[in-house]
Amino acid sequence: xxxxxxxxxxxxxxxxxxxxxxxxxxxxxxxxxxxxxxxxxxxxxxxxxxxxxxxxxxxxxxxxxxxxxxxxxxxxxxxxxxxxxxxxxxxxxxxxxxxxxxxxxxxxxxxxxxxxxxxxxxxxxxxxxxxxxxxxxxxxxxxxxxxxxxxxxxxxxxxxxxxxxxxxxxxxxxxxxxxxxxxxxxxxxxxxxxxxxxxxxxxxxxxxxxxxxxxxxxxxxxxxxxxxxxxxxxxxxxxxxxxxxxxxxxxxxxxxxxxxxxxxxxxxxxxxxxxxxxxxxxxxxxxxxxxxxxxxxxxxxxxxxxxxxx
Numbered sequence: 633x634x635x636x637x638x639x640x641x642x643x644x645x646x647x648x649x650x651x652x653x654x655x656x657x658x659x660x661x662x663x664x665x666x667x668x669x670x671x672x673x674x675x676x677x678x679x680x681x682x683x684x685x686x687x688x689x690x691x692x693x694x695x696x697x698x699x700x701x702x703x704x705x706x707x708x709x710x711x712x713x714x715x716x717x718x719x720x721x722x723x724x725x726x727x728x729x730x731x732x733x734x735x736x737x738x739x740x741x742x743x744x745x746x747x748x749x750x751x752x753x754x755x756x757x758x759x760x761x762x763x764x765x766x767x768x769x770x771x772x773x774x775x776x777x778x779x780x781x782x783x784x785x786x787x788x789x790x791x792x793x794x795x796x797x798x799x800x801x802x803x804x805x806x807x808x809x810x811x812x813x814x815x816x817x818x819x820x821x822x823x824x825x826x827x828x829x830x831x832x833x834x835x836x837x838x839x840x841x842x843x844x845x846x847x848x849x850x851x852x853x854x855x856x857x858x859x860x861x862x863x864x865x866x867x868x869x870x871x872x873x874x875x876x877x878x879x880x881x882x883x884x885x886x887x888x889x890x891x892x893x894x895x896x897x898x899x900x901x902x903x904x905x906x907x908x909x910x911x912x913x914x915x916x917x918x919x920x921x922x923x924x925x926x927x928x929x930x931x932x933x934x935x936x937x938x939x940x941x942x
Contacts, residue, residue: 633811634658636710636730637679637688644716645678646800647737647807649686651714654808657688659708661701663719664692696726705729712814714807715769727769732814734769737807739799741765741781743824745832746774751799752792753832755857758849760786762795764802766810768821773831777821780806780813791856791877835862841941842866844890848880848907863915866890866939873939876913876921883908888938895934900924902939 637648638661651657660683665676676684676692683690693701702725705713713734715722727734740750742765747753754762763783767776782802786795813819835858842851842864855864855878863874885893887903894901900911911924928934 633815634709634711636661636705636708636713637716638662638713638718638722639679639716640677640719641717642678643739643796643800643803644718645682647714647716647803648679648682650804651807652686652688655811657686658710660688660690661718662690662692664694696720696723702726702729712811713769716803722769724771727771735779735807735810736767736769736774736776737803738765738767738774739796739803740832741783742767742774742778743827743829745830747832748834750832751796752835752857753830755786755790755792755795756854758853762786762799764799764806766806767824775824777823779819779821780810782806791859793860837862840865842875842939843941844902844904844939846905848904848909851904851909852878852880865941867941868937868939872917874915875911876915878912879910881908881910890939892934892937892939895924895928895931897925897928900928900934 634656635651636659637651637657639648640663648657648660660679662677662679665674665680667673668675680690680692691704705726706729710730712732713730715734715736722734738750740754741763745753761783763781765781766779768779770776782805784798784802810819840858840862842854844851855875858864859876863876865872865874867873881901883893883901885903885908887893889904891903892900893903893908901908902911913921914924914927915921916927
């Protein structure tokens with residue numbers, strides 16, 4: 633099937649790679665590159681880099697609303713558009729341009745977690761299950777008819793990185809099944825139910841700040857949901873400290889939440905509202921990721937210090 637692929641991040645690139653092996657990806661649309669590093673050099677998206685490597689024509693329109701993108705799509709003449717975390721709202725005329733319309737691969741069990749950050753939000757919320765839904769795109773935000781669903785368990789040790797990889801595999805399976813059903817005429821469209829709708833807002837800097845007055849479960853879910861990127865953050869003596877991983881501890885304490893109750897070769901243990909968590913890996917300001925015990929060895933005394941954003 634002749635496909636126009638539209639996507640931007642790693643999640644999209646992994647699916648593009650497989651689609652290119654199975655179908656005819658005629659062209660790729662992705663977000664324009666962004667300045668990075670001290671030199672502010674423009675770095676193309678992961679999808680653009682992959683498309684270039686694969687020799688697929690790649691376009692980075694700044695807007696989809698001036699008619700030029702629609703004209704280009706008509707020239708490409710795809711049978712189907714596959715959209716994966718593209719990052720732009722698609723006008724109806726672009727959605728409807730391909731013969732079979734536009735299918736989105738969304739990393740949640742719709743209608744739960746519509747929006748920009750469904751993987752992170754599902755872990756942060758403490759969900760035990762998520763998945764991937766393919767849907768026919770319409771003018772709403774992830775509101776189109778559902779096509780194929782793949783379910784994925786969220787395990788206690790899953791973080792954003794591991795769950796992302798599981799959902800890539802589920803997404804590949806879901807889109808290949810969707811395309812096969814389009815080809816053989818067995819595709820069934822199911823309207824999304826009105827009940828159970830939630831929105832996965834984009835992760836902002838403020839979302840990463842740790843409040844140790846929260847419960848142990850809430851804190852561990854947040855740390856998992858934001859690792860390995862952008863990572864949960866706090867401050868120690870005014871300096872930024874990112875928390876890459878943590879675990880529940882059976883230690884007891886009556887200390888103020890955020891207080892380091894012990895540290896050393898066994899790790900760093902911090903009081904929270906209903907117990908203690910053990911910091912496993914941290915990223916000190918301006919430094920690389922390291923184990924908590926390595927960080928503790930570099931500080932003569934951590935016990936009694938309070939981790940706080942204030």
